[in-house]
Amino acid sequence: MKKEFGVMVPLSISRLILLSTTVLSIAGAMPAARAATAAAPVASQPDASHGKGTAKAVAKPASKSAPASSAGDDSTIDGSGSAEDVAVTGLTHRSAGGGLLAISNSVKSSVASTRAYIQTQPATTNPQRLIAMQPGAVVASQDPYGVQPGGITVRGLNNNEIIWLFEDSPITNDGTFYPNEAVDALNLEEVRLSPGSTNFDVPGSNGAAGTIRMALHDPSHKMGGMVNVTYGSYDTRQVFGRFETGDIGHTGLRAFVSYSNFLGNDWRGPGNTWRQHVDSKIIKDWHNGSQTALSVEWTDLNFQLERPPTMAAWNTYGKNYNYTSTFTPGDTNYYKLHQNVYEGMFATLNNKIILRHNLMLNVAPYIYYARAAAPGAVNLSPTSAYTGTQKIQGLQLETQNGPTANSATLYSGSPALFLRSGINASLAWDIDRHNRFIFGDWYAFTEQSSFGQFNYLDASGSPLSLWGARSSAVYLPNGKIYSFADVLNRVQTDQIFLGDRMNYLDHRLSLEFGFKYLFYRAQNFNRIPGVTYNTNNNQTAPMPSLGARYDFNSHHEVFLDAGVNSRVPDPSQIADSVSATTGKITGRASRDQKIENSIIEELGYRYNDNYLTAQATLFNYNFTNRQVSTVVNQNNTLVTQYVNAGGQTSRGADVSVGSRPFHHFSLFLSGEYLHATIDNNVPRQGTYLPTAGKTATGSPTWTGNVSLSYDDSKFFGNIQMHYVSGQYATFMNDEKLPGYKTVDMSLGYRFPNVGPVKAPKLQLNLVNLTNNHYLAGIYSTQFNAKTTRAVNGTMVSGSAPLYIVGSGFAAMFSVSAAL
Template sequence: MHAEQMLLILCGGVSDMTLRPVFLLRASSVSALLASTVISAGSLHAAPAKAGKTAHPVQSQPHHKAPRIQQDPEEIRVSAERPLAGGLMKRQHAPEATNSISALAIQQRGAASSPLQIAASLPGVNFGSSDAYGLSVRNNISVRGLDSTEMGWTIEGAPGVDQAYYWPYTETWADNENISDITLIAGTSRINDPVQTASGGEMIESVRDPSHKRGGLVDYSYGSFRGQRIFGRLESGDIGQTGIRVMASYSRTASDNFTGPGRNTRDHADFKLVKEWADRAKTSLFISYSNWNNARLAPFTLAAWEKANKAGDNFSAGTYAGTYIPGQTTNYWKAYVYTRRNVLMSWQNEVSLSDTLRLHVVPYFHWSLVDSPGQTTINSNAFYWGDQKVNPGLSTTSTPAMIHSNQAEYATGVNAYVQYDPTRHNHLIAGYWYDHWNIEQSGGLTPLSANGGSPNATGRYVLRSPLGAIYAGTHFQESSQTNEFYVSDTQGFFGDRVKATFGLKTMLYYLSGTNEIPGGPYHFSSAFTQPMPRFALSWQVNHALQVYLNATTNTRAPVPISTFPTTYSVSTGKVTQAGNPGAKPEYAIGEEIGLRYYGAFHFDMALFNMNLTNHQLVALTYLNGAPVQQAISAGGETIRGVTAEIASKPFHGFSPYANAQYLHTTIDNNLAVNGDLLPTKGKTMVASPKFMANIGVNYTHGPFFANLAFKWVDSQYSTFMNDQSMPAYKTVDLGLGYHLPRISVFTKPTIRLNLSNLSNVSYLSSIASIQTNARPVTGIYGTKIAASTPSYYLSAPFSAMVTVGSEF
């Protein structure tokens, strides 16, 4: 469909500060064609453009006067500018550090790349992965030193986070071909989004709307490590005069681990239905399903990594065992395969009640079934169910077994808000979000067979008592209810050149649960109420220059699965995690001063300051042999720094792009360890590299396109005492592509080659387990605090993937 066919021109929408005609448009898929999409009406609560919305062709729709709501999250302004750096930098207006990647840039990346791998090029994003194809759970992301559990995550207006660990698992949301926009708001979140973890920022993903034209897309990819991917999408086009259009897609991705045994697979399906009533109402239903199996890689200590790196054996000495020998093998790879099934549904509804009043209602549903297993040994003479010693009824006294971490969970909720323009220069948002979440988690055991197999890889046939109770060291049920009320008002002055926004969000959080094993308290609960005020001021100096400042507050509830339940060792019956219902939520107060210039080149810079209390980190640990996430309380922290982004308009086909961040973090408290205090006050926070930079260039000439990206990440501490760090690293990625002429029904055939880690650098990608101190330390009160060893995830080596595909 041609871009000019998609424009719905609405008279009277041109700002007095605009130097060229600007069209108001209800279309989010336009950003895939015109990467100059910009977020409308900068205010603290304005939502970024949804790049998947497409207007009906002008000739097929009767004319209706569009509402004059300038804060409309669905409204996009499109100018005649050409895309900057292949869609890596969009023009922004919101008075907060906001960065986006358009569909154009996403389409040029590797077809199998995960959304987090794509977002790694955004300013201030610290990301590492053990896999080039988005199939590994061995990846971590942080922004301004705050990890993924301290960020809000939304997909199509619904929360995307797994509320057990606050981990996003964005790989299960949508396929790359269906993603129209990825937006990062660093340090805060939009006030009208359903997030409960956004003390460190928010990542927003939008899915393209179905096309008005019937057709589809197919592509096939093949690459290193027997990497393969197929993708197909069908589009109904406009179905008669109903205003309905539908798209559905399926993909399968698979690859071997780059070292050690195991093959990883991911089956994924997306479905989206859109119904429009001219300009007055729109509803869209998005459903996705994923079935993900990951043969995980073992983490490495720094010493083991250095030794393996010198040996040059592709780290094979530190991987899980590829064959099983009864009585000898204690780390068989099949006992560590992570499985995840995931369903996500979002039903977005937007109704214009009048020219000045609009209603948004988004019900959603999220379901997942997870198993994160490991290998252990059952000793019939010393086997515990909670704190009670039992006889599991095995024929041998020592039996190898798979220990599970099964999680069955679901979340339902609705987010509803109104947007109201009482005057031409005043814009109000008021809304309410409700969420109910429930989980049942158990750590049951299944004995391994003579060949290392398990009766059931999802833990269905675990050992049970005569009355049917699961023999385990951990078994609990939790449910939470989140209520959030929010209101925000933006007032414009001097012809809207100056805008001031005042907002308030209040979270009411309640969690309750039961321990289903003998020992600890049967019932536990936690509750808090947290108001979160915010303020922003922006000044549009002229068409090219904007200055803004803001002061925001955000909170994050304690991680449910690793904070409140009580768990036990199955071999000793001792407590491995004492439930802490008194844990307080993390609270963040942040300030920013920013400047944006959009002229001969585009430049965006933000200076930021943030103070955290009850700072909580998440790190890898092993619970009875199963790898799970552990919550760490780190007290207070101060974060300061500056982020800058720059890009030029295309010059002879070349579009250079660069961003950088300087980060200074300080631990504000001494850390409590073993009844003493570790002298950590004034130390640098873990996983917080002082410097990061991305430099890239896009090239487009006729049917040919290419992109080159360089990333540098400084060293980062892995202990609170700053006595061990993960080394700095540099990587280079390259992409090449060519648009072929039409071939029969294939209207836009394309071939592209994506090369990751072009120089094949061996490096550690991220910190797996954070520790207090890597060397023995004497506490402030004289206690000898023993050393503990951090571990790290391996990086993905050089990989290449070729993709051939076309629209039809």
């Protein structure tokens, strides 16, 4: 029997932390801590996560004796803080930039879209679209509702290089993540983008582009709830409801649970999208300020894939380049053969345990479980069918008319199971009034299995099972299921970290020094014939960081930071792939795929007064082993692969400016200049392409956003404009996605309370107001689109990149009220 499991040799010190923190959290450390710290003093800032208070962007401490901050938050250990900073939040009629400029007093660049802005957006939107107005964030939306997956880049770096945090736990630390699967926007308090070097105590192993944190709504202390009903273009409809328990007796418990159900037709072709989702959060407040919070999300999703065009197809067909609406035998582009299904759950248990007035323990175990199936279709002949590299003899295929010796159109789905679990544990110790020392460990385990198989169709051309049911599968002559892929991936990451956060000069000067060390182990088991059975990848990555912030006065502040970020290889990239119709290996496992490293420096300035808030940042990135994602066709299924693009240098500037309300109007401006270049020639087909000095793919030189908001507490609305300049889709810069502009608008009215019905509201959202037809992003990057002469003189044939078609115009009308 072959061994398919390996265990990372544990670090004794990190295991001690994990063991001790787990025991403390399970065995009742909180009640003990309550008695030990009954008299602990508390001096806290307003809680930014609730949208309450009027904290300034350049926040000042509550007292001179307050100890050093956690992640820049000028407060003592009180259990109520988070890993983020004091931010400008509130309702749109009193928020800077209409809720789009919640900057922080961190030593690093950090901006956020708050609930004030989120409440004005479509109820169906996703976290990715909620930060589309922030500098450096370029969001490519495939649908106007925000339910289908799209694309995002931050400073030219894609979604797979961003640590997405759900309540401070990494909802992904390797592989692919789509924010539309994670949370209902109506339950979000804030979406925060921190694009520079990641904080040393943030868990995650793919943070080359920084972090995005999704902060859930905290349960109310009063029983109640809310309902939102949305209807719009393309027969879109969503129902959302949330129930708040309020404080449950004197237990210190409070909770909320919400449910939403979405259904809408595809906006540019046949098919529809269906989604149901649950969010829940339970908080236990302990008497000494300690807190336990359990947050859970669950999603069930079925959506129609959009057909990505080449530039030639886009120029010919425009948005009408779609999957076909009627089935004919042999047509692998029939829309029902390209439906994506997903079901997943993520849960995190965040414990903030105050052991003493100057000592706090943070323990956050989490788990993610999901199943999905990537769709595809193929015309398979019994005489040219392979499992792995072995040709199948005596394969018999079925049709509606019985067995056939000819080719048959089959559904080539790839059902997959995902399991990610981990724990992040740390101790924060206020050594004195100036220094907070933090020490901890993050450990994560990922297991992913994928089984590619063929399933039969019914008479109408629909797959008999999108999930790959055994009852409709194609079987080999030996009675086993015919599989064209059978892969098991296991990944272990262990990251030990420590650092010191310091405050001096009455908290006007903040310093931060940190270090984390990542241990990475990936194992791949490929169980089809003729391929590399087992591939392992073991690597380490040291990541130092430092930062400083200085307040000249209550209006002016400068900050700087430098650090190293890393992005581990995707586990799916260390497996061979094989064509089921030719038996040829189409992709080789990479045993020595390297961790991507980026050295990041930022220098920034913040300004704040009663009229204006602003932040400007200069940044510089130097990459090694830059991983660029592309999409390839394997057995007529589009799958993600990565290219090692070597070195890259990215430099530029971000700016955000927001006004506080003046006669109920607020203005927000943001923009970025980016100069990103490839540092070396890229390998291709046994030679090298002359790419050194070319512009990096997916890196627009200019991006800009403008938003004008109005809110007099009754009438409200905003109009927002986006601009993205052109960006190259190939390493050779021989094909370019054109620049584009879009305009969105929202209008609404808040009614007075009617009996038990509170805050009734009508709202209209208009997406892509001018109905601009445009390409929004790059679906698959290629080496070269045209035949190119390599550095050794040989000619290298080109491949056409694929693109994301931007969503068209849509109007969505919603009615909501609280109880």
